[in-house]
Amino acid sequence: MAKSLLIISRQAPWAGPSAREALDIALAGGAFDLPLGMLFLDDGVFQLAPGQQPVQLQQKNLASNLQALPMFGVEELFAASSSLQERGLAADTLSLPVQVLDDAALAALIDRFDQVVTL
Structure with a gap:
């Protein structure tokens, strides 16, 4: 059986390439x-915030990548x-449904996965 992977995305969508790279890893793994x-x-x-206008910052929109996560089998989304x-x-205004976790649940979540990648 394949080892499970948790991808932790810590960067705002406009703060550099890390947010896009985290989504790319998730989509590839899901595929x-x-x-x-x-x-x-x-x-x-901030990647989950609705109504973003990345063009004003000369950035690419990550919304379509985010919306594709469930289609690629990435259904365990947490914040x-x-x-x-x-x-x-x-939580009820985010662009994707996520499970909102407190600090204790975050620790348990991280322990549940075999491998963790933070970007």
Whole structure:
């Protein structure tokens, strides 16, 4: 059986290539039926904010990549409750449905996966 992988995305979509790279890894892993999950942590939760206008920052829009995650079998999506609260984001307004986890649940989540990649 393939080892499970948790991808932790900690960067805002406009802060450099890390957010796109995390999504690319998730989509590639999903295409090969790798058991994986994706956690949006710290500024990474900004990727889930609705109504982004990346063109104004001369960036590419990540929305289509995010929306493709479930189609590629990446259905375990998580966000840190504290990260959402600190950035003024409400779980019911995000562009994707995610499981919102407190700090204790985050530790248990990370322990559940065989491998963890942080970008």
